[in-house]
Amino acid sequence: MLRRTKETNDKEGRPIFVLPPTDIQVIECEQTEAEHDFYDALFNRSKAQFDQFVEQGKVLHNYANVLELLLRLRQCCNHPFLVMSNTQKYADLNKLARKFLEDSNPDPIALKQIFPSKAYIEEVVEDIRRGENTECPICWESADDPILTPCAHRMCRECLLSSWLSPQSGMCPLCRQMIEKTDLITCPTQSRFRVDVEKNWKESSKVSKLLKCLEWIRKSGSGKKSIVFSQWTSFLDLLEIPLKRRNIGYLRFDGKLAQNQRERVLKEFNDGNQKAVLLMSLRAGGVGLNLTAASNVFLMDPWWNPAVEEQAIMRIHWIGQKRTVTVRKFIVKDTVEERLQQVQARKQRMIAGALTDEEVRSARIEELKMLFR
Known part of the structure; x- marks a missing residue:
C-alpha cells in the first residue's frame, strides 16, 4: 500500500501538488455575566x-x-439552552425490550449472527430508563443523537453511518454483525428543550461572535462560502434561529439526511449562490466528501480527539481548493474549553x-x- 500526503515530495524534492495556505485563528469568547x-x-x-x-x-x-x-x-x-434540555424519555421501553428479544431468533440459519442476551437487553433498557448517556464506541464522546443497533449497541447515528463504506448498510463496530440502515432504532424523545427557544431566544457569547463573522463575510461581497461545524446537532438546531432572523441563507448536513438528500444539499451548496453557509455536524461525513467550494471554516466546539477537527478542515483544504482557507476555532475563556x-x-x-x-x-x-x- 502506498500512502501519499499533502507534504509528500516527488523525486526532485518538489511537492506532488500545491495548495493555498490555511490561516488558523483562535476566537476567544467572553461569557456575559448571566x-x-x-x-x-x-x-x-x-x-x-x-x-x-x-x-x-x-x-x-x-x-x-x-x-x-x-x-x-x-x-x-x-449555549445554556443546550443544558436546559429534557432528559431523554423513551416511550414504551418494555416494548423495545420485547422487540430485541423476539428478533433474537434461534433459527439455525441465524445462529451465525450475534444476538444480545436477555440480561444484556435488560441492562440496556434500564440504562435508558435512568436517562444515562453512554460513551459512543466510535468517537469516545457522549453519544449525540443516539441510535440502537439490532444487536443492542448504542452509539452516535452519524458516527456509525460515517464508518460504513455503503450508505445503506455496514458492520456494527462492536460485534461485527451486518446491519441495514433501516434496522437502526431511533430512541424517541420529547422536545429537546425545556424552554421555547424561538420565543425566548437569546444569543450566547459564542453565537454572537459567529454571527459577526458571517455578517462581515456577507457584507464584504466576496462570495466566499462558510461551513459551520459542531459536534451537537441540537446546537445546529439553535443556530438556525438567528440565521433565519438575519436572512442568512444556509443549508443543513447531518446524519439524518438520506443519501439522495445529502447529494442534493452538497450540489446546492457547491453550485448555488443564495445559501453561502452550511451547518454541518462534525461527526457527519463519508468517504471522499469534498467541500472545497467553501473557504471559511468555523469550529464551534473543541473535540476530544484533535484528529477529528483536522479531518473536518481537510475536507475544505484539499485538491480543488483555490483560496486561502480561514479556520476559526471558538474557545470560551476561563472554562473547560481552554x-x-x-x-x-x-x-x-x-x-x-x-x-x-x-x-x-x-x-x-x-x-x-x-x-x-
Missing part, C-alpha cells in the same frame, strides 16, 4: 461529583458519568504511539482531573 453565573453553578456541582469519584478511587468505573458531566459543561459553553486544548496535546502523543497502555490509563485520569481543575 452566562458566567450559569456556568459557574454547573461547574461547581459537577466538580463536587467528580471529586467524590476521585476520593473513592472510582473515576474510571464511573467514566460514562464523568463524560456526561463534561458534556454538559462543554455544551454550556456553546483546558481541553491541553488535553488535545496529550492526545497527539497517544496518537503518535508515545504512551504504553498503562500510561494511557494514567493519562486518562490525569486529563479528567485537569478538566475539573
Whole structure:
C-alpha cells in the first residue's frame, strides 16, 4: 500500500501538488455575566461529583458519568439552552425490550449472527430508563443523537453511518454483525428543550461572535462560502434561529439526511449562490466528501480527539481548493474549553504511539482531573 500526503515530495524534492495556505485563528469568547453565573453553578456541582469519584478511587468505573458531566459543561459553553434540555424519555421501553428479544431468533440459519442476551437487553433498557448517556464506541464522546443497533449497541447515528463504506448498510463496530440502515432504532424523545427557544431566544457569547463573522463575510461581497461545524446537532438546531432572523441563507448536513438528500444539499451548496453557509455536524461525513467550494471554516466546539477537527478542515483544504482557507476555532475563556486544548496535546502523543497502555490509563485520569481543575 502506498500512502501519499499533502507534504509528500516527488523525486526532485518538489511537492506532488500545491495548495493555498490555511490561516488558523483562535476566537476567544467572553461569557456575559448571566452566562458566567450559569456556568459557574454547573461547574461547581459537577466538580463536587467528580471529586467524590476521585476520593473513592472510582473515576474510571464511573467514566460514562464523568463524560456526561463534561458534556454538559462543554455544551454550556456553546449555549445554556443546550443544558436546559429534557432528559431523554423513551416511550414504551418494555416494548423495545420485547422487540430485541423476539428478533433474537434461534433459527439455525441465524445462529451465525450475534444476538444480545436477555440480561444484556435488560441492562440496556434500564440504562435508558435512568436517562444515562453512554460513551459512543466510535468517537469516545457522549453519544449525540443516539441510535440502537439490532444487536443492542448504542452509539452516535452519524458516527456509525460515517464508518460504513455503503450508505445503506455496514458492520456494527462492536460485534461485527451486518446491519441495514433501516434496522437502526431511533430512541424517541420529547422536545429537546425545556424552554421555547424561538420565543425566548437569546444569543450566547459564542453565537454572537459567529454571527459577526458571517455578517462581515456577507457584507464584504466576496462570495466566499462558510461551513459551520459542531459536534451537537441540537446546537445546529439553535443556530438556525438567528440565521433565519438575519436572512442568512444556509443549508443543513447531518446524519439524518438520506443519501439522495445529502447529494442534493452538497450540489446546492457547491453550485448555488443564495445559501453561502452550511451547518454541518462534525461527526457527519463519508468517504471522499469534498467541500472545497467553501473557504471559511468555523469550529464551534473543541473535540476530544484533535484528529477529528483536522479531518473536518481537510475536507475544505484539499485538491480543488483555490483560496486561502480561514479556520476559526471558538474557545470560551476561563472554562473547560481552554483546558481541553491541553488535553488535545496529550492526545497527539497517544496518537503518535508515545504512551504504553498503562500510561494511557494514567493519562486518562490525569486529563479528567485537569478538566475539573
